[in-house]
Amino acid sequence: MAHPSLTDLSPARFLAALPLLLLCLFPPAALASTAVSHALGTTEVPASPERVMSLFQGATDSAVALGIKPVGIVESWIEKPVYRYLRSSLQEVPLLGLETQPDLERIAWLHPDLILGAQNRHQDIYPLLQRIAPTVIAEDVYDFKAVLRTVALATGKTEKGQCLLNHWRNRVTDFRERIARKLGGRWPQTVAILSFRANHARIYYGGFARTILDELGFQSPEAHRQDTWGIKLTSQESIPTMDAQAIFYFMQDEPAVKRTFDDWTAHPLWQNLEAARNGQVYRVDVVAWNMGAGILAANHMLDDLYRHYGLSNTLPEVQDAC
Amino acid sequence: MNRQWVVRSQSDRFSVRASTRLLATGTGLSLLLLASALFSLSVGSYPTQPGDLLHLVLGTIDDPGLGLIFHEIRLPRVLMGILVGASLGVAGLVLQGMVGNPLASPDVIGISHGAAAAAVLALWLTGSAGNTPWMVPAAMAGALLVAVALVALVWRVGIRPARLVLIGIGLAAGLSALTTLLLVLSPDATAMTAYVWLTGSLYATRWNEVWQLAPITIGAVAVILLNARHLDLHSLGADMAQGLGSRITRMRLLFLLAAVTLTGSAVAYAGALGFVGLIAPHLARQLVRAGHAGMVWLSGLTGALLLVWADVIGRTLFLPRDMPAGIFIAGLGAPFLLYLLYRLKKRTG
Numbered sequence: 001m002a003h004p005s006l007t008d009l010s011p012a013r014f015l016a017a018l019p020l021l022l023l024c025l026f027p028p029a030a031l032a033s034t035a036v037s038h039a040l041g042t043t044e045v046p047a048s049p050e051r052v053m054s055l056f057q058g059a060t061d062s063a064v065a066l067g068i069k070p071v072g073i074v075e076s077w078i079e080k081p082v083y084r085y086l087r088s089s090l091q092e093v094p095l096l097g098l099e100t101q102p103d104l105e106r107i108a109w110l111h112p113d114l115i116l117g118a119q120n121r122h123q124d125i126y127p128l129l130q131r132i133a134p135t136v137i138a139e140d141v142y143d144f145k146a147v148l149r150t151v152a153l154a155t156g157k158t159e160k161g162q163c164l165l166n167h168w169r170n171r172v173t174d175f176r177e178r179i180a181r182k183l184g185g186r187w188p189q190t191v192a193i194l195s196f197r198a199n200h201a202r203i204y205y206g207g208f209a210r211t212i213l214d215e216l217g218f219q220s221p222e223a224h225r226q227d228t229w230g231i232k233l234t235s236q237e238s239i240p241t242m243d244a245q246a247i248f249y250f251m252q253d254e255p256a257v258k259r260t261f262d263d264w265t266a267h268p269l270w271q272n273l274e275a276a277r278n279g280q281v282y283r284v285d286v287v288a289w290n291m292g293a294g295i296l297a298a299n300h301m302l303d304d305l306y307r308h309y310g311l312s313n314t315l316p317e318v319q320d321a322c
Numbered sequence: 323m324n325r326q327w328v329v330r331s332q333s334d335r336f337s338v339r340a341s342t343r344l345l346a347t348g349t350g351l352s353l354l355l356l357a358s359a360l361f362s363l364s365v366g367s368y369p370t371q372p373g374d375l376l377h378l379v380l381g382t383i384d385d386p387g388l389g390l391i392f393h394e395i396r397l398p399r400v401l402m403g404i405l406v407g408a409s410l411g412v413a414g415l416v417l418q419g420m421v422g423n424p425l426a427s428p429d430v431i432g433i434s435h436g437a438a439a440a441a442v443l444a445l446w447l448t449g450s451a452g453n454t455p456w457m458v459p460a461a462m463a464g465a466l467l468v469a470v471a472l473v474a475l476v477w478r479v480g481i482r483p484a485r486l487v488l489i490g491i492g493l494a495a496g497l498s499a500l501t502t503l504l505l506v507l508s509p510d511a512t513a514m515t516a517y518v519w520l521t522g523s524l525y526a527t528r529w530n531e532v533w534q535l536a537p538i539t540i541g542a543v544a545v546i547l548l549n550a551r552h553l554d555l556h557s558l559g560a561d562m563a564q565g566l567g568s569r570i571t572r573m574r575l576l577f578l579l580a581a582v583t584l585t586g587s588a589v590a591y592a593g594a595l596g597f598v599g600l601i602a603p604h605l606a607r608q609l610v611r612a613g614h615a616g617m618v619w620l621s622g623l624t625g626a627l628l629l630v631w632a633d634v635i636g637r638t639l640f641l642p643r644d645m646p647a648g649i650f651i652a653g654l655g656a657p658f659l660l661y662l663l664y665r666l667k668k669r670t671g
Binding site for chain 1: 387
């Protein structure tokens with residue numbers, strides 16, 4: 001049997017095939033999908049998802065930065081239920097419970113068409129999430145750039161994501177120039193990042209704030225250059241290991257935390273720290289420096305640093321940049 | 323009238339005696355468990371009616387979302403609650419019967435602690451922020467290790483009940499310290515997983531976990547049921563049991579192993595749930611007094627009921643937060659332990 005060629009295609013046949021042909025040439029947005037590879041595999045996600053659900057703070061921050069209003073988010077760690085800096089953008093967004101144990105049923109009945117999770121939070125429930133909707137898992141919740149890239153890719157907003165990252169790079173360059181000029185011989189400065197908790201204190205060797213400070217050209221004390229997130233200190237005898245030219249610390253506003261802070265800072269060893277003797281110990285905002293963990297939080301942290309060192313901050317704000 | 327029924331194998335190796343009261347109580351509790359399971363299936367943050375469940379079973383409703391919620395989220399969770407609750411209830415009963423001390427239970431003599439410490443060790447070693455597959459064998463091995471240590475420490479003097487409990491409490495304290503040390507050494511994400519797991523939670527139970535746990539639970543309970551008459555003898559005291567022809571040490575080892583298997587596997591899948599092993603057998607005994615075969619049945623049921631309800635409360639009362647069931651069990655268990663101690667003191671003067 002001869003194969004039908006285009007020439008013997010009758011008009012009726014052609015008309016019948018026309019819709020299929022058109023569909024191939026101009027795929028409607030709803031049908032198109034992209035394969036996104038992520039920490040736990042590869043997921044087919046709709047090209048421009050409309051019902052995005054965020055299961056960790058960094059993804060919520062990134063989504064807002066990209067101009068997306070999620071259809072569901074998890075509760076914040078403090079300033080519950082939503083961090084103040086995100087509240088105006090996230091009014092009336094349904095809450096899904098805690099980041100560590102989001103409410104699976106609620107996730108299902110809000111009918112998302114894309115779920116954003118993080119490996120070290122949601123690897124156990126990933127198979128279930130995948131049954132509910134296409135799920136993309138970020139590898140590291142502390143790497144705000146990687147999170148932004150993942151969220152931008154999954155939501156089909158790579159251009160805007162790239163623009164935000166370029167803007168960030170410009171700000172970093174600007175900050176480095178200004179602070180080098182301002183501090184002169186005292187730059188690069190060695191800084192430590194501490195946190196006080198209800199029953200212990202922490203030094204951060206890595207994590208969100210540390211990576212940003214490193215990128216900005218600050219240095220870590222010799223003892224803090226380790227390939228791990230940091231250390232929990234329970235004995236005040238370890239206070240000397242906290243030392244640096246300047247100390248930034250954050251803590252929550254709770255009586256128990258305040259007590260730890262008072263105890264540790266009243267200790268003679270603390271009084272003897274270089275930073276303490278020179279009055280270079282500063283409290284910073286725990287949400288911007290440790291909990292937001294997204295591009296917006298990173299920009300707030302950078303704003304703090306501009307203010308702290310009295311540098312003029314002339315580049316456009318992140319929300320106006322892209 | 324409380325009639326007695328006896329079922330006995332020809333060789334007399336297996337025999338069960340049941341009274342009408344036991345049968346009635348057991349049937350009642352079984353029905354209650356069934357009703358509780360159905361109730362648990364019908365509630366959640368997704369608004370469903372009990373009728374939906376019926377429609378779903380009959381296939382008269384076609385809602386993939388509803389099917390997903392019933393079949394993938396709620397059903398495995400309820401089944402896991404029943405399996406774990408029953409495991410712990412039976413393990414508690416066996417230990418109490420063997421040791422002859424109403425305070426003996428897997429979480430008093432350190433078996434749960436061994437499982438928990440080993441599982442947290444597995445989390446720490448793998449640096450994982452999720453439940454690793456290693457946790458199951460680790461928890462079983464931890465429980466077994468504690469049991470072996472217990473037996474080794476009391477071996478020279480024979481497995482004496484009081485000594486077993488005291489040494490167990492000592493081991494439990496040491497293992498809690500080890501767990502705390504591992505938590506302090508862990509990064510945040512791992513510690514957070516470990517905390518939830520240590521409280522005991524049925525959150526996000528998956529079918530494969532149910533299929534893995536079910537044969538272990540059923541196998542161990544079957545072994546206990548087949549040898550239940552020895553437990554009856556043991557509760558008369560070691561001398562009497564020996565006089566009546568029970569090989570004391572061998573049987574004690576067997577029961578210890580069965581209790582360890584039940585506890586280790588339950589803890590591996592649902593976390594270190596305390597108190598179920600302590601409360602369930604007591605509740606069962608309050609309802610009816612019977613031989614151990616009957617009490618295994620009842621303790622399993624009360625254990626399952628406790629956990630199913632703790633889970634229902636945990637996942638519905640604080641929506642959208644999912645509270646670990648262990649919190650509510652502990653809330654019930656702590657005062658119960660005090661009550662037991664008080665009663666024990668009164669009885670012994």
